[in-house]
Amino acid sequence: MNGHAGTHAETHAGDENGEEDDQTVTNMNEQLVARGLAKVMNHRQEDEKASNYFKLQELEKEAEEKKVGRFNPHLDIIKINNISGSENSLRARSFENVLNKYNNLNASVDYIYGANKFKLHIPSQNLLINFILLGISVQKINLKEIGSMNTSAVQVKKLSAGGGEYDGEDAHNLVNGDGKPNRKEKLELKEIAIQAYKYTRKMLMQRNVQITILTCDKGGNFIGILRHQNKDFGVHLLSLGYGMLNEIGLSNTNERNNYVKAVEEAKKEKRNIWAIEKIDANEDDADNVLLNGQKNLSQFDNIYYCSYVEDINNISIQLKSKQEQLKKLQDELNKPANLESSSQYVLSEIKKNTLVIAKYIDKCYYRAVILQINKAKKKALVKYIDFGNEDELNFEDIRKLSDGLSLKSYPPFSIRVSLAGVKIPAENKSDLIIYVKKFLLDKFLYVKFEKKERNGAYYHVVFYDYEQFTTNKNVKSVNEDIVSSGICYVDNRSDTKIFEKLKKEEVVAKKAKLVIWAYGDIDYDDES
Template sequence: MADSAAAPVSASFALADRVGEGAVVKSATVKNVLSGDTLVVIADEDQKKGPPVDKIIALASSRAPTMGRPETRDRPATKDDPFAWQSREFLRKLVIGQRIQFITEFVDPKSGREYCSVYHKGEHVGVLMASEGWITVIPPSQKHQPRADQAEMIRLAEEAVKLNKGIHNTKERKNAVRTVSTKFSTHAFYEKHRGKLVDAVVDQVRNGSTVRVVVVGSFEYLTVRFAGVQSPFAPQGQEEPPFTREAKAIIEQVLLGRDVQLALECIDKADGVFSRVLCGGRDPAELLLQTGLARVVEWNAPKACLAKYKEIEEKAHAGRVRIWSLAQAAGPSSQKKDAGYTVGTVREITNGCGIRVVDENGKELVANLASLIIPRQTPNGDEPWSWEAKDTLRNKLMGKQVKVVLDYVRPANDQYPEKAFHSVFLGNTNVAMLLLEKGYAKLINHRQNDPRSSSYSALLNVEQKAQAKSKGVHGPADKAPAHNYTDLSRKPNVKKVQQFLHFLQQPARQTASVEYVFGGDKVKLYNEKATCMINYTLTGIRCPRNSKENPEPCAAEVVAFAKNNLLQRNVEIEAASVDKGGSVIGKLYTSNGNDFGLELVKRGFASVHGSAEKIIGSQAYFQAESQAKAGRLGIWRNWKPEDDSKQEEKEETPNNKKLEWIRIKVTEVVDGGTLYVQRLNQLSQLEKMLADINSNLPARDPHYVPAVKTMILIPFGKEYHRAKVTGISKDKKEFEVFYVDFGNYDYVPKNVILSCPAQFEKIAPFATRAELAYVIPPSLDEEFGNDAAYTVKNMVWDRDLVATIEREENGTIHVVIGDPESNSIVNNSMVHSGFCRVARTYNFKAQTRLPKLREEEEHARKAHLGIWQYGDIPDDDLDEPEMYKKK
């Protein structure tokens, strides 16, 4: 631009001469160099008036080649003029960060731009630029005489042209335009340059811990964030937090326009580069920490610098410098780390892969893995790879000791409560890496100022390797394994569970995983081979019940023991049978091969009941129970020897007045050892109830369709009786029913059914299921099964009998039945006739009964009666579940 209306012409351009002539000389510090003829300065006079203000000044009578501009959202990229970069670099290296003096020669009335004679260490900068050929000198208008400096600049520029210096080098002109790169893979850049020092020039300071640099040589424009620190800043359009401008100003002062070296540390999920930015060997991150204008960020901090950064941060915090003076400021990273440190044992992997940890004091913590997105299992369907993610943690962590480190706390908002996030370490292994390396999780793409895992950089490297191989969630969703299974645990259907029993018994011992612990002796299992979820009850034992209303003694302790040893562990099961509630019954072995039922008995956490008589190795159960009693362990803490002596039984006959016989009547025979009985002392109550029912029958509702398990009234003979619905035909016209007061089943049409009034529904059934104690009959589908049923019916039908209850289990009583008229014991008679055999039993109560039973069995065996017709029965043919057979 021509210098019209300029200051009076000077005879000399030396600074001292200009001062002597009365020129106004101002001092400033060069903050940045925009081109070969334009500077950004902070004038001394402006600093006295308040916060530093940037002033842009141009070299008078000078025109440098125009620098190109990188592409932005608002404008396309422009190219450099030839030699623009070289001209700017010459001036930048000369004056950046230096003290200068300047005299304003002209002010553009439109833009307000000042055109100045600039002096650096007494030397005229414009004259120097002209002599080196880095500017074009603008001559004065014809109306004005040239200034002394202007004349000298013209002369030197002409010499530079003759010498092909600077912008006048015609041979290099074609190669004097930079190829600027703003669109390139920062990930590839990071991989290429990590571990090396990269030379660059700071082109812009975005905020106190983020700068844009141009890489020397390749002219790649790269946004770099300081590794290990974060200064206050706010996304565009949001209110700035305190000290945001101060942090930016201090970095502009020490870095803007400076030569720096980048020591690349890591990149984040959005390919943001984190690096140490060294200027003259100094680390500006330390300056930010010292001045209280940044806090330490561990996840991207250089390992060699982290301890020093924390030390500096701690001192600033102690002195309450800047950000640490704010009331809402959290403590430094070192304090947060100490506060969030826990060592404990993993007890459960929750949905979404939360890790439930219990420390040595019993304090519980759920560790949510920081910075991870993990597939979840939901009622509406499981997300791909959710099973694999949870199984990986279950197999690796359950029962192991881990270290839990608090990384950050997500504050509460309108949608979510406050939630803490952690890094969990198994030894030296970060658990999050176990999921990422297999592709069972993704890293969260955090916003720049969001807290994140302290190991985020290392986790990102692992994720990128999984992405490269399209592992797990990084591959096609249809490649994820399908996990289709039948859930038999939610609404157990006995018949359906029985259909699966065969698969659970082939082979006899199978692997399963414990999904839930109901109590010490009942769990929910997933069996992968049979592809089913089942309820599973341990055979032969009973644990105290842990009901909310009335928990039994020691129940909570037993449940805790079971959870600590079984929950989400791999176990082995030997399924034997299915109970009437649809739960599979059998043995369960822990991962170390121990019989868990026996372990419960040893600790006094379970008592042994009669069904243990049928188990191979049942003697160990009874011995363990005796030892637990002697040691007053668990449920036996208040046990006394006389408690057992009261149960000893003397020689049994139905007429022995010293035995506690109850009078019964058999109302149904199911098989050779299973009956339904009524107590004779309750018959008058039954008759009264039936009379009340039949005198108060409800009206028939043609639209009434009772559901399964509903109590109803149906006719039998001339009277209506109570029954429960056990099955419904598809067309809902026929119902299978069970007469609860007599024990028999029947099928009835819909049109005879009446609803049962509530007052009758509440009365307990008068028929009880009973099994002959200590004996085992053949089943109905076996040879001699029907003969056994016919024989026992002949012994008990239409007779007034007596019985002793040996034990009660799940609503079934195990009894010894006697006939006072013949003075015989039905159990003994069935064995004597060869239609039952003696159960293997070590029950203390049975010891007085077994000699007579075995004597009867020996008679039947020698006489080849009933089941002994073909001689001795091999163990493999005994009517016992597979798991109870000798091996």
């Protein structure tokens, strides 16, 4: 029995006119415990408890001494088959095919490990199982830390007080946007995970729920949908901003759109985890400089020129409106006077992650960052930061970048993006990329930004033929064209806004047995 339950049953005795003569108040949880019909839950010292919690413990002890109810040694004991815990993983997995036949199983919440993980009792099957919510990831917490957890505004403010200056040696991070979560974010996420746990405990502990089991993982945890009062609790937690969308398994259900909408709602309202201010280790990374550090990416939807394609996750684009400015920079870089004053580096001066100017095959110089150095061969791998491509050069083709042409004067012109919602098979990838280039490279395209990759390295975007898009907003995207041509397949874990459109185009390509589907309906998701 839950010690939180303070249920009271009141019996009133009165005269015919309804006036109270006498009143008797019976506390039901005390009565049940006293008769040995309920068990008092154990609590840690810091947990919330019922006001009569210690009295309940005394009554339980008395019931044990009197050997009533569940303490009666002559009662037949119904043993529950406990298949929870990693030690029972093999036994648990043997029940998977039995349990996923049921659309709605009645269960009760026996224990809560975290906002998305529970121990459930299924009376009809006489089972005790571990259960994880489908579609949501919540940061793990140590329950032992909850009582002593005191991280809060003071600590977080201290961590956010210090700012960093741009270091030229961090040029590689600056260009690629390789941001890492900082300590302040981690503390805030941990606090929210604890809030989520407490909220879930309040809502579900010892409550009756309905579950639908979809699968069982290697650790013996059943994964599926849990409903409380006819509400999908996973969707509910996502809408409150208590977790991140976890795409694993969602493609096998019809509920995916509900999960995506819940996340979008939480983001829009900036609830909990979405209210945390994102602070990258490299706040001045090139993409943020170019996009002015704004959170609303849709305001950067515009016409761009595609300057480089290496992979579907490594595409470089430049704003069409910045082309004149880029030309001006290039003219300035290649003025004879500037090149003459830009003395060549000697071996000891060439360092990794340094911003330089580097010669290209057209004999012109471009701004670049040094990625790798091979001192034995006197060569360096560089990335041209305004165009996105890479090349290996001799040391003699690398020169110093003048201060007047640095990132502070001219932020990088190229942005690294990825085709939203699609994947490309590993087999014959280099050949397939040639086809992708035909759709994108050296073209002006209208680009819609959807989201930034978690590690901050690139943006997921949807491409459109810009001339068609300016006259018809419902025109088919280039992403869809690539899928319908059979060059790529749909990423079933993607939350792109054009997901349903991409799936329709994939069906067309499969039926026509185009390119990657030439040998049938292959499950490319197995490669992931």
